[in-house]
Each structure stands twice: as structure tokens, then as C-alpha cells.
Amino acid sequence: MPTRTFQPVGALPLPDEVLSGWAEIPTTIASDVSGGRLLMDAQIRPLRPLGSARLLGPAVTAWCEPGDIGAAIHAIETAKAGEIVVIDAGANVQTAVVGEHLCGAARRRGVAGLIANGAVRDIAALAAWSDFPVFALGHTARGPVSFERGTVNDSIVCSGVSVRPRDLVLGDDDGLIVIPRDEAEQWLAKAREKVALEQEWDRRLSAGESMLRVFGISEP
Template sequence: MPTRIIEGTPPRLAPDLIARFAAIPVPIVVDLLEGRTLVDPAIRPLRRVAGGGALLGTAVTALCPPQDYGAVHHAIAAAGAGDVVVIDAGGRGDVAMIGDLLSTAARRKGVAGLVVDGAIRDTGTLAGWSDFQAFTRHVTPRGPASKDGGVVNGPVTIGGAPVRPGDLILGDDDGVVVIPREAAAGLIDQARARAEAEIGWERQIAAGESTLALFGVPAAVREPGA
């Protein structure tokens, strides 16, 4: 069956709204969403994100059947600047769904990066790009066997987290979180307030304040030793 492309995906979120999430650490979003859309932390960045900018952009999804990467080609063709190509390969590590050639094509279009619940290859090249973030579960040198299947811009599941086209993807050194597109506008002010609060807490700790008092930790029960 040829690759299917689902049309009628929602419009991208406003660029200024997306940009406001660039300064928000993943753990803050995960806490605010109570972990519901946390991607399995086994999906890791190829290189340290710190100092190079978080992975941030709207999802273009590719659902790949075993050993077939046709949907990845079509997802890159459909993606625009600032998007993140999200590849659901079922967590399989037997073949790479993408390497340097397809990633180069995506990068030239301004795609922000990849999240792959599966495998990638050519990691030495991809890890050297400061403007393109790649998160993956596995690495293997073996390539796919076919390119005529899969689905583009349908709902997928990445590391246990549901992803729909148009959802916001945020990734840093702690992992990846999916921000449902309808929740983004209501979440950003909460996230920024939490980030500012954490800066204040860091200052108080640096000044010597106990975390017991700072966070209102209940008193422990003291018991006599043996």
C-alpha cells in the first residue's frame, strides 16, 4: 500500500507563542502537565542541548511500518521551517529510519529537528549540527528495506506519548515533552511563572536557606537509635 498523507491538519500555532516556550525547561512543562505527555526518557538527544538551544517546533508525524521509511520522505516534503519531524517506528532498533541525507534535506528547509521512536544512523554527522536537534531511541548503521508505506500527519505514539500533527514538541537534555496544541496558549504563562519562581528559589538556596523551609516540607518524626 502506498504511503498515505492525511490532509486537513490544523494550522500551525502562532510563531510568537511557540517562541515563548524556548526559554522553558522540559521538566517545568512535564510537571505542569503531570507527566501525561512525557516521552519515554530512553529517547535521548544525540548531542548535549545545553548551550545550543532546545528542540522546539510543531509536529509533522510519520508512522513507519517495519523496515519502511516512505513516510519519512513524505513527512520531510510536507514539513516547513520550524517544524519537528516525529517518527513513530514502534520503538524498533533493527533499521534506521533516517540518516544524514534525509536529515540534510530537512535541515535545508529549516526543520528544527527529529524525534525518532526507532533508530537513526550517520550520527557523527547529525551530532555535529548546532542548528538541528535529533532525539532517538536507537542507533544502527543498517538502512531500511522499502519506501512505499506508512502514514504522514496522522496521530502517532512516541515513547508512550500521543502526538498529533500540529502539537508542540519541546526537547532538552532531560528529554522530550509533547504540548497539545490546544493547551499551549493556556500553559505558557504558567510555565513562565514557574520558571521565574525557580530562579528565585535558586537564589534563596544560594543564600543558605534550607529547602525544608523553602518548600514547606513536613517535619520528620525523630526516633531513638539502636
């Protein structure tokens, strides 16, 4: 079956103030306020340490059949500047879904980064790009066997987490989290509250206050 591309129905772009707000929130805070339910498996990791850099943007989704990269190509062709390509390859690490050519094309288009629940290749080149974070489950030298099957911009389940087109993706060295697009503003308010709470913890701990008292833990 040829690759099928869907239009995100009713998926309005996130307001700039919501995106800029999430730019200040680490994945640890986002995970805490969501109870960890939006966090991708820890085995999907960046190819290089990101340091202070981060991955942030709306998702363009792709589902690839094992050994096929048609949907990955179409997703990259579809993606706009600032968006993140999220590929579910079914955790298949026997064949790569992207490499230097596809990621290079995405990078030149201004795509913010790429996530693969599967394998990538040409990792030396990919890891050298500090402006294009790539997260992947693994890597292999083996390339694809076909270029014609899969879906683009449909809802997928990537590493146990539901991802819809234009859901907000947040990534750093601690992990990857997907914020549902229609809940992004609500979760941002909760995340800001948690940031303020942790700042208060830091202030009290720096003043020498007991950890038991700061965290409300009973004396033994």
C-alpha cells in the same frame, strides 16, 4: 499499501507569541506543570549534548512500518522551515528510518530537528550538526527494505505520547515533551508561574534559608 498523507484538519499554526514564550521554558518545567504525562520515554535521547540549544517547533508526524521509510521521506518533503519531523517506527531499532541523506535534506529545508522512535544511522554526520538536533531510540548500520508504506500527518503515539500534526514539541538535554496545540497557551501560563516560583526558591536558598522551610517540608 502506499504511504498515505493527511491534511491537518483545523490545526491552525501556533501564534508567534506562544512559540517565543515556550522558547524560554525548559522541559523540566514543562514536565512539572503537566504532571509528566506529556513526556516521551527517556530512552529517546539526542545524538549529542545540546547544551544551551533546544528543540522547539510544531510537529509533522510520520508512522513507519518496520523496515519501511516511505512515510519518513514524505514527512520530510512535507515539512516546512521551523517544523519538527516526529517519526514513530514502533520502537524498531533493527533498521534505520533516517540517516545522513534524509536528515541532510531536512536540514537544508530549514526543518528544526527530527525525533525517531526507532533507529537512525550515519550518526557521526548527524551528531556533527549543531543546528539540527536529532533524537532517537537507537542506531544501527542496517538500512530500510522498502519505501512505500506508512502515514504522514496523522495522529500517532510516539514513545507512549500522543502526537498530532502541529502539536508543539519541546526538547533539550533533559528530555522531550509534546504540548497539545490547543493547550499550548494554557500550559505556557502555568509554566511561567512555575518559573517564577523556582526563581523565588533560588532567591531564598541563596539567602541561606532552610530547604525544609523553602519547600514547605515538616521538621523530622
